[in-house]
Amino acid sequence: MARPLEVPGSSSSLHNPLHAVVRWREDFQRMMSARVIESQLGFRVTWYLGALTLGCFTIQLTTGLLLMLYYHPSIPQGYADMKDLEFVVSSGYMLRSLHRWSAHAMVFLVFIHMAKVFYRKGYKPPRELNWIVGVFLLLATLLLSYTGYLLPWDQLSYWGTTVGANIISSIPIVGANLRFYLLGGHTVNANALLRFYVLHTMMFPLLVIVLISIHLWRLHEDGGMYDLDNSGNPIIPEHSALALADSPIKVEEEKTLSYRELLFREIIGIEALAVVLFVMGLLWKAPLEELANPLHTPNPAKAPWYFTGLQELLHYFPPFVAGVILPGLIVSGLFFIPFSPVFDRVTTGDAKQWFRRKPVRMVVAAVLIIVLSVLLVRVHAWDALLPAVVVTILLLLATESASGPARGFRSWLSSRPLSFWIMTLFLMEAVVLTAVGTLFRGPSWAWVWPWRG
Amino acid sequence: MGLVNQLGRVARFFVSTAPRRFAAVSVLLAIVSSIAPTKDLFSQWRHYQRLYVGLIRTRADAARLEHRFESGIHQIWIPEQHVVDRCASCHVALQEASLSDVRKEPFRPHPPMPHSLSEFGCVVCHRGQGAATTVQEAHYSTKAWEQPILPARYTEASCGQCHMDTQGGTPRLNQGRQLLARYGCAHCHAISQPDGTVVVPVDEPPSLEHVAEKTTREWIFAWVKNPQAYAASATMPNYRFSDQEATDIASFLVSQSTASENSRKEVRNVALPTGDDALLAGKSFYGTLFCSSCHAIQNAAGNLVGGDLAPELTRVGNKVNPDWLRRWLQAPQGYDPKTRMPRYRYDEKQVALLSSFLLSKKDDDFLANVHLEKPDAQSVARGKKLVSDYGCTACHRVNGVNPPESFAPDLSRIGSKPLFQVGFIRGMPETLPDYIAGKIRDPRAFGPALKMPTFSLSDMQVENLTTALLAQTDRAVTMPPELVRTTSHAKYHPGGDVGRLMEDLRCQSCHKINGNGGDMAPDLSFEGSAVQRTWLLDFMNNPNTLRPMLIRRMPKFNLSDAEIKSLADYMLSAYQASGFDSHALDASALNADAAARGKELFYTKYACQSCHTADFKKDKGYVGPSLADVGDRLTPVWIYKWLKNPNALTPGTMMPNPNLPDGEARDLTAFLLTLKVHPKGGTK
Structure with missing residues (x-):
């Protein structure tokens, strides 16, 4: 990008359509960070997770708009429209399936994207604001998916939504009101359908579009892709995109134009994702059960899969703990960690200093094990505690390496900061609880093997 | 191995550079995204429509059929009834009468029916999923649709959704509804119909308030154990009581019995005729009284002879107390004020003759092995609890036990019962008709603690009852009221x-x-x-x-x-109809000439004698009533109006409407009025 940019709005460029094209190209270049470190372009580095999520969202917008041509948010017409899509509309089932699988893929990819960015310490200044935007995007994605879940108005969607709404009502004091405002009533009914429709097709998509724009803009502003130094911390580029327009940039040799190289690669990735989603749509139709029947609660009534982890927690703990304290801790942790350097400064090695004496270590370990065992025996929440036990063992392993020079895995472990341990615990909890809630729970929330279902 | 290498080389070629990767993925995307629209061209309904086109090309009227055939999804849409039926997309020939010889589905034309397809669509009658365009989804029970196609033997149930009155074309539904009323289903179950009426039982379970006068503890025991062992035609169901339970019930029923009004009447001992002659005399008296219009008796061949309006009398001698019988024959209402039995004006001798005949109707083995312990208070108390628990008083009046309220499930919408509410027996087909039929056939199979007894019904009767119950649907209740054909339930009693x-x-x-x-x-x-x-x-x-x-x-x-x-x-x-006064017919037209013309019409043009008898010596018709005395019996105006339109006077009569011109009707009337047993017009 050696050529100086045209000054937007200058009279010489206004009347020449070619100039407009050039300007458009340059605007586009600004959307992504102008230059990126070439070594960071490979799939192995970022897995293109951000781009793939954006791809999912694009597919959602496209299929969603097409679905809106057929859908009426009323009862029972909404359900009848599903039948029309399945039986009469050409490739209607594919529209539904794409929309459904792409929604699942988006939730999944957003999670992975977050974890990836976190472990790469992408939340470090100057990207902390973008991290916050990302957390909002995660929440917005969940809400978008949850509100869309109701629209087919079949048994699956009705009861999934009902379970989700009941989780909301477990928030003390405001929960019942929140649920009432969300549903427009005390039960999931025609008002709820209309509200969810408006939220799903208007409010949340607009919100997500705005957030994605900010997200991409900040990505650009904050210097785009970044490399890691030897200790695994990001190297902050000295330039920013704002500086780009004003002054010549100090371009490092290995940096390359992002819109040619990166965009091209990411488009390939998005296309590959679309291929996968199409194949999924051909193999598995989006599920549709019977018309919603408020009098017939299926057993088990499950929330959408991304909430079954919460549902699993609610099975063990009182609603206040499982529905408020734990999710609240998670979300506030996601918000809080970037602004508290202590989480990154304190490493396992420091902990070693605190527990220098072996008896202290043993006591701490014993107390931890006893507390966890008591919880396990009293609450039987073994799947919720399993990740905690694993993390504890890893921690002990890291701190046990006091004698002699640490090597390999132990050494790596002992250099992990506190934030690593928190995130790892959260992710393991999320994976284990979601997997158990989705796959291993049958009637009355009893344990079943998925292949016996 | 070579092939794998070749493929590896091709793959490597496509992933080696970014533009090649882009090209490869783009082509792949183009391919997978075009599969779904392509599959649409090979959908099931298109397949059947192609077959149909092949079929009609072989027909004589191919040109006409092809002209009428339009390819595409065919849909009947009736928003008021929530009907979106796409059945005709595969069943393309529903309205092609000329294909009536085609037996191959889905191309059979619909048999003639009283409604047009566009009036109600398909699923209102046949059930299934009308919106579906695949066989699996349309015909069967799937995750997305519970009610499969209604088996053809129950289709009449669908007529019953709107038609509360008796229809000519629905014998199974009609019989089912009669059975519902006759077997007293509505004593325990509430069954309300879309027109606002409720099913009223027409059986007449006797009052048991004075039962000890009528019969013995032993007979009650035997009856309660197995009613059909006493009378094959008994409608009382079998509760499968144990010996102990039956004994307790008998003890309680006898202990609660009070004296009836009849018991105060004295029975004078009239010498009963004895010997074979007397039995024969009694039998012939029973015959001349036409008791068998209502009561049946099993003959030597084991067939029931007589009506089913009143109890079977085959073993009545085992049951009744002789004094009770005589008092009953004198004045049935003195024992049971609500009985349907008329009070005949018999004299004492006639009563004695009749009761001696009836008491001879017994089976000596029937109670031979019944020996009951003397009843004690515990047995009576247990019996009372059983009578109360099993809802005996839903049908019978019993002293000290009130009729139960909402004893059994409401059946008003049983025909739409969601399957999730149904507890199927392991191994049975999980459909609603199978459930209802199974429940009627053997209720206790669905749980030994259930109270519903076993009725003695033939397979056909079970199916017909099922048909009547399947008519009790949600759809019927939500049907626009103008579509529901009601039946009147008048409460007329003369004053x-x-x-x-x-x-x-x-x-x-x-x-x-x-x-x-x-x-x-x-x-x-x-x-x-x-x-x-x-x-x-x-x-x-x-x-x-x-x-x-x-x-x-x-x-x-x-x-x-x-x-x-x-x-x-x-x-x-x-009991006069309007418009039947003498002005309705010109009496002067009924002269001898007219009668002669009428006779000609009767015997030649309309061949009335094939069903009716005008002259006992000549005519053989026996389907319709004898007309030999019709000139004495009926009024001229009635005859005339009857001939003009029999169905207007007696809806559902077997007499066809001959569509007579006025003149011919008058002539026939004149002829019929000449048919008199007493030429002078009655002697009394």
């Missing part, structure tokens, strides 16, 4: 002195009057317009059957002349 007399004779046990009453005998609502006074007097004095084909006949009540006269006068004045 005044004659009304009391008619109640005493229980006329409405057999005759319907102004919409209320039985359907065994002719409707009397317009009898006053139809018959001549002299004939009516004569008939009530000595009823004889008008229809040679029928075994049943009006019994002889031994009425006094004064009773007959007041009955006849009441009927002739009260």
Whole structure:
């Protein structure tokens, strides 16, 4: 990008359509960070997770708009429209399936994207604001998916939504009101359908579009892709995109134009994702059960899969703990960690200093094990505690390496900061609880093997 | 190995550079995204429409059929009834009458029916998923649709959703509905219908308030154990009581019994005729009284002979106390004020003769092995609990036990019962008709603790009952009211002195009057317009059957002349139809010439003698009533109007409408009026 940019709005460029094209190209270049470190372009580095999520969202917008041509948010017409899509509309089932699988893929990819960015310490200044935007995007994605879940108005969607709404009502004091405002009533009914429709097709998509724009803009502003130094911390580029327009940039040799190289690669990735989603749509139709029947609660009534982890927690703990304290801790942790350097400064090695004496270590370990065992025996929440036990063992392993020079895995472990341990615990909890809630729970929330279902 | 290498080389070629990767993925995307629209071209309904086109090309009227055929999804949409039926997308020939010889589905035309397809669509009658365009989804129960196609043998249930009245084309539904009322289902189950009426049981379970007068503890025990062992035609179901339970119930029923009004009447000992001759005399008396119009007795061949309106009498000698029987025959209402049995005017000798015949109807083995312990208080208390628990008082009146309220599930919408509410037996087909039929056939199979007893029904009866119950759907309830064909449930009872007399004779046990009453005998609502006074007097004095084909006949009540006269006068004045006065027909037209022309019409043009008998010596017709005395019996106006349109006077009559011109109707009337047994017009 050696050529100086045209000054937007200058009279010489206004009347020449070619100039407009050039300007458009340059605007586009600004959307992504102008230059990126070439070594960071490979799939192995970022897995293109951000781009793939954006791809999912694009597919959602496209299929969603097409679905809106057929859908009426009323009862029972909404359900009848599903039948029309399945039986009469050409490739209607594919529209539904794409929309459904792409929604699942988006939730999944957003999670992975977050974890990836976190472990790469992408939340470090100057990207902390973008991290916050990302957390909002995660929440917005969940809400978008949850509100869309109701629209087919079949048994699956009705009861999934009902379970989700009941989780909301477990928030003390405001929960019942929140649920009432969300549903427009005390039960999931025609008002709820209309509200969810408006939220799903208007409010949340607009919100997500705005957030994605900010997200991409900040990505650009904050210097785009970044490399890691030897200790695994990001190297902050000295330039920013704002500086780009004003002054010549100090371009490092290995940096390359992002819109040619990166965009091209990411488009390939998005296309590959679309291929996968199409194949999924051909193999598995989006599920549709019977018309919603408020009098017939299926057993088990499950929330959408991304909430079954919460549902699993609610099975063990009182609603206040499982529905408020734990999710609240998670979300506030996601918000809080970037602004508290202590989480990154304190490493396992420091902990070693605190527990220098072996008896202290043993006591701490014993107390931890006893507390966890008591919880396990009293609450039987073994799947919720399993990740905690694993993390504890890893921690002990890291701190046990006091004698002699640490090597390999132990050494790596002992250099992990506190934030690593928190995130790892959260992710393991999320994976284990979601997997158990989705796959291993049958009637009355009893344990079943998925292949016996 | 070579192939794998080749493929590896091709793959490597496509992933080696970014533009190649882009090209490869783009082509792949283009391919996978075009599969779904392509699959649409090979959908099931397109396949069947292609087959159909092949089929009609072989037909003689191929050009016409092809012209009428339009490819594409065919849909019947009736928003008011939530009908979106796409069945015709595969069943393309539903309206092609010329394909009536085609047996291959889905190309059979619909058989003739009273509604057009566009009126109600398909699933209103056949169920299934009308919106679906695949066989699996449309016909069967799937994750997205619970109600499969209704098996053809239950299709009449769908007529019953709207039609509450009896239809000619729905024999199974009609019988099912009769069974619902006759087997007393509605004693325990509430069954309300879309027109707002409820199913009323027509059986008459006897009052048990005075049962000890009538029968013994032993008989009650045997009856309760297995009613059909006593009388094969008994409608009382089998509760599968244990010996102990049956003993307890018998003990309680006897202990609660009080004295009836009849018990205060003295039974004078009239010497009963004895010997074989006497038995024969009793039998013939039973015959001449036409008891068998209502009661049946098993003959030597094991067949039931007689009506089913009243209890079977095959083993009545095992059951009844002789004194009770005589008092009963004298005055049934003195024992049970609500009985349907008329009070006949028998003298003591007749009663003695009849009761000696009835008491001879017994099976000596029936109670031979029943020996019951003396009843104690515990047994009585247990019996009372059983009577209360099993809801006996839903049907029978029993002292000290009130009728249960909402004892059994409401069946008003059983035909739409969601399957998730149904507890199927392991291994049975999980459909609603199978559930209902199974439940009727053997209720206790669905759980030993269930109280519903086992009814003695044939497979056909079970299917017909199922049909009637399947008609009780949600759809019927939500149907626009103007589509529901109601049936009237009048509560007419005649008043005044004659009304009391008619109640005493229980006329409405057999005759319907102004919409209320039985359907065994002719409707009397317009009898006053139809018959001549002299004939009516004569008939009530000595009823004889008008229809040679029928075994049943009006019994002889031994009425006094004064009773007959007041009955006849009441009927002739009260039971008049409008527009039947003498002005309706020009009497001068009914002359001898007209009668001659009428005779010609009767025997040649309309061949009435194939069903009716005008002349006992010549005619053989026995389907319709005999007309040999019709000139004495019916009024000219009635005959004329009947000939013009029989169905208007008796809906559902077997008599076809001959569509007579006025002149011919008058001539036939003139001829029929000449048919008299007493040429001078009655002697009484």
